[in-house]
């Protein structure tokens with residue numbers, strides 16, 4: 001029997017005034033699956049994730065998480081659904097006014113200063129998962145390199161043990177080697193913790209490495225979705241043009 005959909009998106013539409021951003025998006029992400037969404041800047045990848053998180057309300061369509069409808073759910077229900085999720089923001093979004101251990105445990109304490117000894121242990125354990133030592137617990141994020149900050153942000157995203165993780169451009173701003181370290185970490189965290197992952201990325205090497213399947217969003221619709229090893233052999237001229245970064249082709 002195939003695995004149930006953890007996230008089931010059906011016919012989702014969203015416009016801002018005349019600007020039709022999503023125009024009937026349908027996509028399933030299975031439990032424990034890692035799926036990457038690729039597409040040009042401004043095609044609505046972030047809008048789609050915000051709709052899944054209940055931060056934007058679609059004009060039409062359905063989004064179910066574990067079978068539970070997000071669209072039109074009460075604030076309380078949405079909060080309960082959101083608790084299953086975590087997010088790695090572009091640029092990390094760490095708080096420089098807080099030491100690393102409080103950044104890592106932020107999702108558990110909601111920023112409050114509670115159980116410092118226990119929280120420091122949890123922070124150290126999660127930092128170890130991303131290859132960082134307890135020696136950085138008391139540092140501020142600005143004292144770390146960009147790659148280390150990304151790892152801390154990853155430790156923070158997994159600390160509350162979310163069932164679903166959203167990654168927004170996880171490798172942006174990193175050199176190819178550091179980017180690959182982050183890709184490896186994402187894959188091992190997703191596999192070890194059984195997390196369902198949805199990633200937005202422009203980085204084709206990253207999409208091919210961290211995703212089991214890749215979907216391409218174009219003009220408000222998913223125009224192709226397939227296994228990662230078909231990304232460069234999709235038979236779709238739009239996907240070909242995008243992944244090869246060619247100026248000439250059907251995408252204008």
Ligand SMILES: Nc1ncnc2c1ncn2[C@@H]1O[C@H](COP(=O)(O)OP(=O)(O)OP(=O)(O)O)[C@@H](O)[C@H]1O
Pocket residue numbers: 016019021039040041042043044045046047048
């Ligand atoms: N709150 C909003 N109000 C009005 N328009 C919005 C809003 N949020 C997004 N948009 C518009 O929706 C479109 C898609 O934006 P979105 O940020 O989802 O693109 P994206 O695919 O994530 O781009 P990028 O890859 O550059 O991050 C853009 O035209 C943007 O201006």
